[in-house]
Amino acid sequence: xxxxxxxxxxxxxxxxxxxxxxAMAIDTSRIGATLSxxxxxxxxxxxxxxxxxxxxxxxxxxxxxxxxxxxxxxxxIGADRAVLIETEGTEIDSQATAAVLAQxxxxxxxxxxxxxxxxxxxDSGGYQTGIRIAHALGRPVVxxxxxxxxxxxKATCERAVGAIREVYEVQLPAVISxxxxxxxxxxxxxxxxxxxxxxxxxxxxxxxPEPTTIRTSxxxxxxxxxxxxxxxxxxxxxxxxxxxxxxxGVM
Amino acid sequence: xxxxxxxxxRGVIEPLTFQALTFARDIDPDVHAxxxxxxxxxxxxxxxxxxxxxxxxxxxxxxxxxxxSDYAPLAAARALVTLLGSTGAQALIAASSPRGNEVLAHxxxxxxxxxxxxxxxxxxxxxxxxxxxxxxxNLHEEVDVDAEAADVLIATVFPHITEATTAPxxxxxxxxxxxxxxxxxxxxxxxRVGASTGGVTLPEAKVIVSGGRGMGGPDGFGILESIAxxxxxxxxxxxxxxxxxxxxxxxxxxxTGTKVAPDLYLACGISGATQHLAGCxxxxxxxxxxxxxxxxxxxxxxxxxxxxxxxVLPMVLQEIQDAKS
Numbered sequence: 154x155x156x157x158x159x160x161x162x163x164x165x166x167x168x169x170x171x172x173x174x175x176a177m178a179i180d181t182s183r184i185g186a187t188l189s190x191x192x193x194x195x196x197x198x199x200x201x202x203x204x205x206x207x208x209x210x211x212x213x214x215x216x217x218x219x220x221x222x223x224x225x226x227x228x229x230i231g232a233d234r235a236v237l238i239e240t241e242g243t244e245i246d247s248q249a250t251a252a253v254l255a256q257x258x259x260x261x262x263x264x265x266x267x268x269x270x271x272x273x274x275x276d277s278g279g280y281q282t283g284i285r286i287a288h289a290l291g292r293p294v295v296x297x298x299x300x301x302x303x304x305x306x307k308a309t310c311e312r313a314v315g316a317i318r319e320v321y322e323v324q325l326p327a328v329i330s331x332x333x334x335x336x337x338x339x340x341x342x343x344x345x346x347x348x349x350x351x352x353x354x355x356x357x358x359x360x361x362p363e364p365t366t367i368r369t370s371x372x373x374x375x376x377x378x379x380x381x382x383x384x385x386x387x388x389x390x391x392x393x394x395x396x397x398x399x400x401x402g403v404m
Numbered sequence: 405x406x407x408x409x410x411x412x413x414r415g416v417i418e419p420l421t422f423q424a425l426t427f428a429r430d431i432d433p434d435v436h437a438x439x440x441x442x443x444x445x446x447x448x449x450x451x452x453x454x455x456x457x458x459x460x461x462x463x464x465x466x467x468x469x470x471x472x473s474d475y476a477p478l479a480a481a482r483a484l485v486t487l488l489g490s491t492g493a494q495a496l497i498a499a500s501s502p503r504g505n506e507v508l509a510h511x512x513x514x515x516x517x518x519x520x521x522x523x524x525x526x527x528x529x530x531x532x533x534x535x536x537x538x539x540x541x542n543l544h545e546e547v548d549v550d551a552e553a554a555d556v557l558i559a560t561v562f563p564h565i566t567e568a569t570t571a572p573x574x575x576x577x578x579x580x581x582x583x584x585x586x587x588x589x590x591x592x593x594x595x596r597v598g599a600s601t602g603g604v605t606l607p608e609a610k611v612i613v614s615g616g617r618g619m620g621g622p623d624g625f626g627i628l629e630s631i632a633x634x635x636x637x638x639x640x641x642x643x644x645x646x647x648x649x650x651x652x653x654x655x656x657x658x659x660t661g662t663k664v665a666p667d668l669y670l671a672c673g674i675s676g677a678t679q680h681l682a683g684c685x686x687x688x689x690x691x692x693x694x695x696x697x698x699x700x701x702x703x704x705x706x707x708x709x710x711x712x713x714x715x716v717l718p719m720v721l722q723e724i725q726d727a728k729s
Contacts, residue, residue, distance in 0.1 A: 166539065166542075166678055167677065167678070168675070168676060168677055168678060168700040169678075169700075170539070170542060170543055170678070178541070180545075184484070187525045188645075190659075190660050190679075191660060197450030205440070207518055215411050217567075218596045219506065221453070223532060238417070245520070246518070248512075248518055248519075251485060267524065268464045273505075273521075275539065275540075275659065275660075276538055276539055276540070277538060278520050278521060278522055278537060278540060279507055279519070279645060280500075280505035280506070280519075280522075280560075281505075281509035281519050281521070284506065284509040284510055284513050285509070285512075285513045287513075288513035288514065289513075290509075293590050293591050294591065296477075296502070297506070299653070312502070312503075312598070313654065314413060314596075315413075315605045315607060315608070316598070316603070316605045316654075317597065317598050318596065318597045318598050319474070319475070319499050319593045319595075319596055319597050320593065320594055320595035320596065320597060321591055321592065321593060321594065322594055323590065323591055324590070332660065333643070333646075333653065333660035334654075334656065334660075334661070334663065337647060337649060357479055358680065363554040363727055365549065365550040365554065366518050366520060366547050366548075366549050366550070367519040367547060367549075367550075368545055368546070368547050369547065369548055370568075370586060371543055371544070371545050371546075372540075372543070372544050372546075373544075374541070374542075374543075378702065379690075379691070379703070379705060381702060381703070381705045381706060381708045382515060382706065382707050382708070383707075383708050383709075383710065384707050384708065384709050385709070385712045386518045386709060386710055386716070387711065387715070387716070387719065388719055390709040390711060390716060390719075391709075391716060391722070391723045392723055393717035394691065394707070394709060394720055395720070395723040397691065397707055397725055397729050398635065398668070398724070399727070400658075401688070401689050402667065403434045403610065403611050403635055403636075403637075404599045404635065404670045404724065404728075
């Protein structure tokens, strides 16, 4: 089974956001980077599928040259090669991202049975890249997937709706976008990291389409300083809390 | 006129859809709703249309598709594309629910238009001026959307920024037919498993008692279950907790879990990472119990107790039981 996984490097944000002076980006000078969370699950799913079915995994990413760091990390987990379509530091909109990824997957020498990615990215949260890639490649797509099993070239996918799970079936080749909760991603092993150093990260140049959605500014929403009321501690706090429960009508 | 895609499950309209209708009315009072269903989708057209009318839908367009089960995203999108062509709507809006985002992304992909998810405000113009969520609402992004590319603006509304208010309108039913192929129906719900256990689910819970790393381990959640049961609520947790395998992912509240807005969110041993706050900061009352008075969650809480959850929570449970007896 040949699997393509699309991944995105995003800033590793803790509890606060600092913006650049022009308010056009997150100030990443003092923070690290990570993989967008759902995509950690996508790579883990791919590795598990290859363990059962054989085959190989190719990572695709659109981003800065530094995204190689995240690609190496995922190569260490079990992907075989990576393709990085470098942008010159500027972020591109969802429509353009999907177009570039679809072209890269389409023109790759490998015919992929499956394209995996996150349903939405942690930063832009556009909810569309997988769907647009599927349309561009002429393949079916299942999104929001939290359970995945492939037998006889057919993927059985589960997604959560309230307390129940919906089941979908789709014939490969297909695009499947996943969510956190699909699995618990593994950490790279030391031998995995050593092997990853020798795995190829190819650079691919693709003309980026003109953007249709253009950022004019970012802002950190004023967190209404709620001026929390301290209920005290111990027994006194517990009593006061129960009074609050009565006041707001939950008791 | 604005078309609002009404996300429903077997005829039960997703509550966020009423927020989307309210939001759409502010852009243009001429709002129409769209319901897509099939013979087996459990959709009672007149009941659903009456509900949508209550929230301001002048007209409710209904497509009954054959061979459509509970939900088939591409087929629903195909029907919406047909309707966009025949009604001349200036915008297609939906709630930012999994189905809302999915169907509208398909419409955008089919028609090669931009799709703007998770909007806070929309001003239609040239360009369209939009404020939307990034990082699940931890950042706001102002964007200009090309009006030529987005001759019909396709967008979803960020949850819980607009309170759903009624504005009774006719809700007149208009049936329409859509050319949907078998390929469009290839991806659809074929089965439902794990039927409700009768417990309260996170999105509908009025009370959520949630635990983080500070609960110490899976055993620490027993007390949270007891408090949740005593208050008729349910248990939630953070991503750290599910990643450690302490609790199932279905209980995870946050950017990559469930986003909730209960009457009471009791955050126990939770530091308040942006990932988690994105899922709970719309709670009506947020109470935090934490040993660290400077934890981020304390700045977002209405009430705080500084203390060790292992000591405080049993006292809280006792006080609830005493108050009830």
